Amino acid sequence: MIKIENLGFSYGEKPVLKNITMTLEEGKIYGLLGENGVGKTTLLTLLCGLKNVKTGSIDVDGHVPYKREPSFLSDLYYLSDEVPEVNMKATDYAKNYGKFWEKFEISKFHEIMGIFENDPEQKMNRMSFGQLKKTYISFALACNCKYIFMDEPTNGLDIPSKAQFRKAVTRYTSEDSTLLISTHQVRDLENIIDPIIILDRQDVLLNASIAEISEKLYFDYSNERKDSALYSEMIPGGSIQVYPNTSCEESKVNIEALFNTVHLHKELVKGIFSK
Amino acid sequence: MKDIFDIKRFGKYFASDFMASISRYGLSFLLISLMGLIIYAGTVIMGLLFNGTWGGPSIYFRTATFAICIAVLVLTMPAKIYGHITEKRAGSTWLMIPASTFEKFLSMILICGIVVPAMFTCVYLGTDALLCIMDKTCETSICHIGKEIAGYRSEIPEEVMSAVGGLMNPLSYIDDMIGSILIFLLGAICFKNAKVVKTILFLIVLSMALSIIGTPFMYSYMETLANNPAMTLEEFFSDSWLGNLSLIDTVSDIAVIVIATSGIFFRLKTIKH
Structure with missing residues (x-):
């Protein structure tokens, strides 16, 4: 379970998140919605420990995310909005890095890549942005993590791929996994996200x-x-x-x-x- | 404790980090490591084309080339292998790999400070030795440069030799090389862009600051020399801190390595995206 209490964060003098308090339960696919600049990405990066809170606290099953302990990181996968190009074949990338997540399944990675009609033998630095994104989505789901945070996962995906994404998420997310998906494109994720969190400037408007x-x-x-x-x-x-x-x-x-x-x-x- | 260091996890991380390093720096590494062979081939071809004679480059020329290649390796390798850490996309992915900061740090130090320099030295010197065996015009391997310059040692006073003799051993520069790599590694993970140039600028500013601190010491020794015009070089070296120049060099190199590694660890611990 993720407990966020009185969370505050600012970039220099500019406050982004203020007094955010909420709880994220296990086994749910949360949709994180909000206007541009309300701090959706900031919240995700705070939850996975890429940033440190300024005030308040985040507790993920007893872990403080910013400590970035391996036992915490192996239960989590963060898929950022922009993904890096790597000079490796997708399948080699999965084999090389998948071994750090205990529950990673290479067969699952290949299955999801199949759903996306993506070639795992293709080099990642020669893929289009959409293909690259689908490779990372396949990797994220194949890690079988307890927590998966996705920032705008459908950005850059074509129309068939968005349907494939919904299919992959519903089919390959285990029951005890918690997904937190930040998005602007709510229609892409309608029917799969529940509950919904609506973030406003420095406030949580809805978590239901x-x-x-x-x-x-x-x-x-x-x-x-x-x-x-x-x-x-x-x-x-x-x-x-x-x-x-x-x-x-x-x-x-x-x-x-x-x-x-x-x-x-x-x-x-x-x-x-x-x- | 397992969250700080786990040998099995470190082994896995080191192997994958090494693989990633090969994909990032493999080609450049091959080019720099085989530069001796490329220069040998170039010299022989030029000799045949313009003089009509067969002749490889001299040991002094090859030693100078070796030194330049070391400099290129020191400047380019850390930024090429680990520079992506400061970039938002690749850096976030790297930070999220389930290994501890200490394991990532250790792997980084081992790859940049030991594995790559050792591989480079073996490939470069091995190729050079092989060329010298196959082609007698190359005289002797650059591993024997110390013996080559030993002839000049008889002209140097004993006091000076005991003070600076250690510095004439090519092996004494290994700690300098590691120290320099670590400084450029620190620059690579601290600066977001123009990593090499900014590190060099930082070193220039640091040198200027240190030289301001060092000026009074140098001034006092210049004064000693000026007040004792009859003082010989032997007397000067036996009667000053310069008599321990080799020791000072080693201590300062160790200090650089300790400061740079501490800086690298601190940066990895606190990096944010």
């Missing part, structure tokens, strides 16, 4: 499961417009409106509409979810 969201908010896809809607938007074939769910009706959560609703009514939504 899809079931909780559906319980507290109602997503109306009918064309009937109501003035009480917190958010409404025209979508192809109709419209979508979001209301506080007063009648306990079930509805399908639209993450994009949720994100916009939360941003339009920050305090109101925080109030609804704190009850």
Whole structure:
């Protein structure tokens, strides 16, 4: 379990994260959403120990991430937004580095590379950005880590690859693994992320499961417009409106509409979810 | 304790680090290590083309080339093998490899400070020795440069020899080479770009600062010489700290190695991305 308490971080004088407190439970695929510059990448790098907290604390199963102890690192894989080109074949890279993660499976790496239709015999410095990203995603999932943090994993992937990514994540993530995926492209990850964390400048606006969201908010896809809607938007074939769910009706959560609703009514939504 | 050092994990890490070093610096290493052979071939071809005679380069020329290759190795190798650590993409991936900071540090020191210089020395001197066996025009191997210059030693006073004689042994420069590599390794993992140039600039500034500190000492010895015009070179060397020049050189080299390795470890421990 990951416990974050009163976390604060700043770049020089400029504060990025302030008093962030939350808990990430095991066996869930968290979606980390937020506008540009709210500190999503910073939060991920703090969680994996690439940066040190300025105030507060992070506890990952009793480990302080910044100490970067091997017992902590072997339970974690961080896939950054930009991945390095290496002068090695993908399969050689996997063999050379996979041995550091105890549960790494080379056969799984090849299977996922197969799903992505990526050639493991190709040199990584001759791959396109998308191919390189798919190689690292395959490696991350093949490590079978307890914690996998991915920063914008679908950036640079073509349309079929995004579907392949969803397939790979749902098929190859073990039940006790916790994934934290930061993204702007919510449609790419709809149906696989649950719970959802929405980060604002120096605050967590929402940290709730899809079931909780559906319980507290109602997503109306009918064309009937109501003035009480917190958010409404025209979508192809109709419209979508979001209301506080007063009648306990079930509805399908639209993450994009949720994100916009939360941003339009920050305090109101925080109030609804704190009850 | 296992989070600081585990021999099995270190073995795995060292092997993969060595493999990665080969992929980053292998070709450059081969080129520098075989420079003696390339220069020999060039000299022979030039001799045949312009003089019509067969003749390899002299031992002095080959020794100078060897020294230049060492300098090139010292300047380029650390940045090429470990310079990526300061880069966000590759550095993050490297930091996330499940090995301790101490294991990464130790592997780095072993590869840069011992393995690569030893391989370079063996390949370069081995090739040179082989050439000397096959071609008598090359006279003798550069391993014997010490014997070659020994002829001049008879002209040097005993007091001077005991003070600086150790410095005339080519092997005495191994610690200098390791110290220099470690300094450039520290520069490679501290500076984000222009790593070699910035390290050289740093060394120039440091030398200027140290020379300011050293000036009063040098001045006092110059004064001694000026006040005693009859003082011979033997008297001067036997009656001053210069009499222990070899010892001072060794102590300063050890100090450089200790400071550089401490700096490297501290940098690895605190690097952020």
